[in-house]
Amino acid sequence: MPCGRENYSKKKNFIHNLDARVKLITCMLSIVLLVNIYSAKVLTVAVAVILFSLLAARVSLKTIVGRAAITLFFIGGILLFLPFTHGKTTWVISLAGIALPVSLEGLVLAGTLALRTLSAILLMVFLTETTTRAELLSAIKQLPVPPVFSQLIDFTWRYFMVIKSELQRMQRAQKARGYVMKAYFNLQTLKIVSQTIGAMFMRSYSRAERVHWAMLSRAYGARDWTYKMHNNRARIEDYVWGISFLAIVLILLMWDKGGSQWIQLLK
């Protein structure tokens, strides 16, 4: 999952400008609520609402499809099996002489699961595509989570970047000396890849050590981080947006839980 944009390439708009903490909490709460929706109809409306928000934030359709596809790919396997393994057999289709029992129940379940996953993924895309990584990280740090947690996120990110750049540098040096990977699976490739991985770990280790020394040098560990530095207030429009968005999700949830009867009652 991408952790926020590098920076804003296009002009910022209202949604980009929203307070990152409000956005983070709203998206997280929405996901928790959305996974409790069972009706395919309601889920379709939810997906439509999120898609609309994404397009309103000027996230390109290409980005949305690309990001969603990668993640859906991983759960695709489970979804594909469901119609054949879950519930009572409704039809039997024969493929190349093999009889496959298909269940309507399984098919519906797979569809609902797919929609539910899609809505959660789209919300994550919404969050990460309209917030920079720096904003997102500092939003997490400002929430009432233990400092260890936010430091962990910082360090994970930091060391991920360290390892990535070590690997890039090594690959560049290998290319500069004329190395081209000819095939994925042969002895030479295997040898070079394993040596690269080994060297990468050693280099990352010694760099991590130096990073740690540099932190100790700046009195790291002398004290607990007892307070948070940034406390800029969220604005009214941030709250209005967050509450409205959650309200829509809540209405969808109520609709799913038979709330349509309440709406009837109100009439």
Added chain:
Amino acid sequence: MDTAIKVSNLSYHYQDGTEALRDIFFTVPRGKRVVLMGHNGAGKSTLLLHFNGIFLPQQGTVEVLGIPVSEENENRVRQLVGIVFQDPDDQVFSSNVWDDVAFGPINMGLSKEEVKNRVAEALQILGIDSLRNHAPYQLSYGQKKRVAIAGVLAMAPEIIIFDEPMAFLDPRGQESLLNILHNFHRQGKTLIVATHDVDFAANWADQVVILKEGTVFADGGVELLADAELVAEAGLRQPVITRLFAEVLGKETDLPVTFDQGKELLKALIDKHKSF
């Protein structure tokens, strides 16, 4: 005279058995500009890490402003001694510049207001105020170096140590680093710079400590660098000015070391020539 750092009989072995430092003795007076020189692997970086207790003496002692560097004192010592590491990527780790510069002051337990003031001042002195919200990977090498220095400066250490500060900086970056060092010196800070740059050393330092294979090979004023035999044995070379006059005058003693000494000598030679 006050002593900033006093090292006596210091030895250090790495875990793999490498003997990095052996029986090191030297003293740095307060407010001085000191360069630490020596061939690759001479032990400079290892020695620097002893000055704030990242490495503790395995044998001998290190004293910082009269405080022995030990496990009990390490937090105190780290607030007195700031280290700017050779590679800013080792040092700058936060998600944005402001947070990174605030890292040290927050660890020191300063008040919120004080942290803000210190960070603002450090960003301003290093001329990187406009970068405060940038992420480290969006910065050039020279800018990251400044962020690293700001992060140390914000802790207001009495002694500042630089490991190879000039490496990879472009000429203008080196020029502005010299200005920064100059300002620190005027504020009375003790500065220790590990470097291979003899010309920088000759023109800047009050004291030159040369390491060779883990021991102090020579310790004195910049005139040490004019000694052809000594610098050759230490794996260094003479400053350009010295080499120039050595070749032109065809002699090996009483040679100028600094740019200014060279200038004066040249002027005197020209005047003498004119009066004939």
